[in-house]
Structures are given as structure tokens and as C-alpha cells.
Amino acid sequence: SKILVEVRDLKMHFPIHAGVLKKRVGEVKAVDGISFDIYEGETLGLVGESGCGKSTVGRAILRLYDITEGSVKIDGIEIGHTPQSELRTMRPTMQMVFQDPQASLNPRMSVSAIIGEPLDEHTKMSKIEKRAKVMDLMDQVGLNRDFANRYPHEFSGGQRQRIGIARALALNPKFIVCDEPIAALDVSIQAQVVNLLEDLQAEHGLTYLFISHDLSMVRHIADRVAVMYLGRVVELASREQLYEAPKHPYTQALLSAVPEPDPWIEDKIERVILQGDVPSPANPPKGCNFCTRCPQVMEICKTDEPPTFEIAPGHVTACHLYSATNTESAS
Ligand code: SF4
Ligand code: MG
Numbered sequence: 001s002k003i004l005v006e007v008r009d010l011k012m013h014f015p016i017h018a019g020v021l022k023k024r025v026g027e028v029k030a031v032d033g034i035s036f037d038i039y040e041g042e043t044l045g046l047v048g049e050s051g052c053g054k055s056t057v058g059r060a061i062l063r064l065y066d067i068t069e070g071s072v073k074i075d076g077i078e079i080g081h082t083p084q085s086e087l088r089t090m091r092p093t094m095q096m097v098f099q100d101p102q103a104s105l106n107p108r109m110s111v112s113a114i115i116g117e118p119l120d121e122h123t124k125m126s127k128i129e130k131r132a133k134v135m136d137l138m139d140q141v142g143l144n145r146d147f148a149n150r151y152p153h154e155f156s157g158g159q160r161q162r163i164g165i166a167r168a169l170a171l172n173p174k175f176i177v178c179d180e181p182i183a184a185l186d187v188s189i190q191a192q193v194v195n196l197l198e199d200l201q202a203e204h205g206l207t208y209l210f211i212s213h214d215l216s217m218v219r220h221i222a223d224r225v226a227v228m229y230l231g232r233v234v235e236l237a238s239r240e241q242l243y244e245a246p247k248h249p250y251t252q253a254l255l256s257a258v259p260e261p262d263p264w265i266e267d268k269i270e271r272v273i274l275q276g277d278v279p280s281p282a283n284p285p286k287g288c289n290f291c292t293r294c295p296q297v298m299e300i301c302k303t304d305e306p307p308t309f310e311i312a313p314g315h316v317t318a319c320h321l322y323s324a325t326n327t328e329s330a331s
Pocket of ligand 1: 248249294295301318
């Protein structure tokens, strides 16, 4: 199907300054050359431990940050280096649902004002039209219309996230980045919010980038999954391929650490305990950036960055284990 979002060699490097003169002493390579496509109507899960750069990717794609290098196309339009002033017309197409509904909602605005704000900014709706649209959006996300004049603090965490989702939907977007949308919510209501996101996707043909550290959740919602480690995508595959036959040693370790008993995974993967801490993105290891922790590290891994290998149609991984020389010598 059609590619809606195309990311090519995206880099997000942030300078590090030190000392009284604020001299530039280095840079954090938060995102270090990643590429992927998101197909129209699908959910691409983006997983990895905190600090791996996944939130930065989401924000960069929506151009909430300026991009260091690389290309981002939304619906065929290059927005990677478009000035912020010219991005305005693209804004309605792409929206974000944030992790913390509390922090992302203005406490001094009523619910109807919060949901209606994008309509004020991007449309010329009359007051009556706007009121009708806000009511419709509240219905869609399961919020009682009678609460339209209340303020965020009067709602529960789950309801606040529904307000955030209604606001994201106001301009009929095609693409929504959901950045850990349920991580701040009680476990008991997480499933409700995920189900709501799925229902809205089906109804409006939405395309999601679903960012999460929670592999079980991503398995539930994603069509395809990209795994990030230290600013790079190390594996990308369909949900079935990734969970049933993970190839990259880091993905294997992550899945083996999933706390819930998952018989399918238990059968297939030995429990892998990773040694050491995640290295600093200001000073990543040479070669494969996972080499300091990889149980299968080889000499070449310490010097050469692994290229990306396609192991099966649609299943790619960046690991020297899958180079022709290594797969031949292994067989
Ligand atoms: Fe491990 Fe080497 Fe593969 Fe990196 S390239 S994941 S160090 S085997
Ligand atoms: Mg994050």
C-alpha cells in the first residue's frame, strides 16, 4: 500500500556545551541515521529503552525540532528542512498525542477551549460550527458533552488523555505520533485508551507511529515494529516476524526480558541478561553500537558499523551475524 511517511537517514545531533565560555565540547547523537517508511493506515511501533532516541524521532518527524540531517516526507511532501513558517499548512495533517496528558493540557482552559484551539488556529469556523465540532469530537473519544466547560484537573488521567486525543483529531489528521500515550495511566485504563486509538484508526483510516518501551503493548497494537538502540534502528519487521523470530541480539534480549509469561517467546528464546549499561550517546562505541553489551560480539563488530541486511521480505536487521560471510561460515 501507499507510503505516507518516508524517513531517510535522519540524524538528530545536539551540541554539548561546557565551561563558563559555553564552548562546544561535543555532541549527543540522539538519532544517528535512521530510515523507515510508514504505510497509510498502519501502525508502526517504535520500541527501545528510555534514552534510545525514540521520542526524538517522533518529534523530529513532526518537525517539533529542527532536523540535523536527512529527509522526512509526509504524503510525498519533503518537510525535513522546511522553515517553521511554511510548515503551518502541513500542521493539520500530522498531530501528536503526548505521554503526559496532565502536562500537555493548559490547566486554565476549559475542555471545549482546549479541543477547539486547533480549530481557531487553522480554520475559519463560526462559533456555532466550532461548538458542534467540539461536541462531535467529545462523542468520538467517549467524553460526556456535559463536561465541555470543565477544566482538566476535574478529570481522571484516562479522561485527560481522551481530551488530548480529541484535540489531536480536531483537524482531521492523516498521521498521528503517539508518544507513550498510556505510560502515565493506571494499568486498569490503559487498555481502554489503546482500544480507543484502534477504533479511531479504523474509523478515520489514521496512520500511527506508536512509540513505547512496552513490548507487550506494541505487540498488541502494531502492524510492524522498529527496534531502536542508541540512536539507530537495529531491526524492523512485521509484528509476527519480530516477536516470533527476532534476529538482532538486542531484540532477542529485549524480548527475553518481557516480564509477562509469554509461552511463545519463552520457547524460542533463551533468557538473555545484558551486561553493562547503555553507553552514552555522546560517546557511542565504534563499530556496532551494541558491541559493548552483545552476547554474540565478534572482532569485526568493534571496528565496522554493520550494514542493514534483509533477512526475509520486509524483515531487516543491522548486525554482522547476517552478512554473507558469517551466514556461510555458520552453516
Ligand atoms: Fe552483536 Fe556484532 Fe551483531 Fe552488533 S553486529 S549486534 S555486536 S553480533
Ligand atoms: Mg520518551
